[in-house]
Amino acid sequence: MTSSLPAAVLWDMDGTLVDTEVYWMSAETALVESFGGTWTHEQALTLVGQGLESSGAILQDAGVRMSVSEIVQHLTEQVMNQLAERGNPLRPGAAELLRDLRAAGVRTALVTMSLRSMAELVVSRLDPDSFDVIVSGDDATRPKPHPDPYLQACAALGVAPADTVAIEDSPTGVGAAVAAGIPTIGVPLMVSLIGTGATIWPTLEGRTPQDLTDFHAHATTHRDGGRS
Incomplete structure (x- = not known):
């Protein structure tokens, strides 16, 4: 049986989408x-x-x-x-993967602890309609590592956390996404993500929507106690 794409992909910004x-x-x-x-x-x-x-x-x-x-x-x-x-100091492969996800019809959210003004500046320099939702530091009821920002993004998108994938670069961000019940990919930049609960990808370069589909299917099967 062919696995379906995640319902949405939720992106951290600083250190994940852009190397700021x-x-x-x-x-x-x-x-x-x-x-x-x-x-x-x-x-x-x-x-x-x-x-x-x-x-x-x-x-x-x-x-x-x-x-x-x-x-x-x-x-x-x-x-x-x-x-x-x-300009935007994009991390390797980030813009390409985001573009391919949008072309495949996958919904996306930017979940950042930076202020909305900065998030909107970064987004304005990406392809039009790169994100359906932005949850910024001045939107979150509680900041990362609390799950609130990710839960707010899922609610805004109308998707269940378990049906999505988060991409993060910090232990704090991974902690927030995992606490929200979201299968999480860690792409480390400044700090190690070993032991944080994320599946670690050294880079997003060369990654495709199919890679995210496979990751989500594996994470969901493992969570539900099935064979992997």
Whole structure:
């Protein structure tokens, strides 16, 4: 029997669709240093995949004397400025897979902890109608690693979480998708995803809708206790 395509594919943005983590790290470092502090690469890695309010609180602890909302707005503006200057730094294979999914009629959602303004800037530089739904950091009832953003995306699409696939790059994001009951593919960038509950693909380059179909069929069979 031929397996059917997933009902939807839910994409993380920073680090998964676009390689913006270096932009965030640069903005964080400059901000902390402007208040006389230091910000190491190891500290920056702890913010990968975090909600922006949580990140803002951590930066306050590092000496940034601004409110959390001011920190979030400042960092977002700095990253958006870099995106405006340089365009979308797409991860290998991401745009091609997204395009092929849309051509196959698969619904898609962008599930990101970045602000909607930044998500819309990134999406505006992709093919028209790349995403049916955007759930951003200012939409989520609770941030990743809570399942809320993914559950909100599924509700907006009208699909059951188990019938979808999520693609993530961070332990925080994988945790959110897995907690929502979504079979999850991890494509690591800055941090390891070993032991997070995701099936790890080193890259999306060369991946096709059929690969996602096969992954989902296997994940569903394994979850239901069937043979694989």
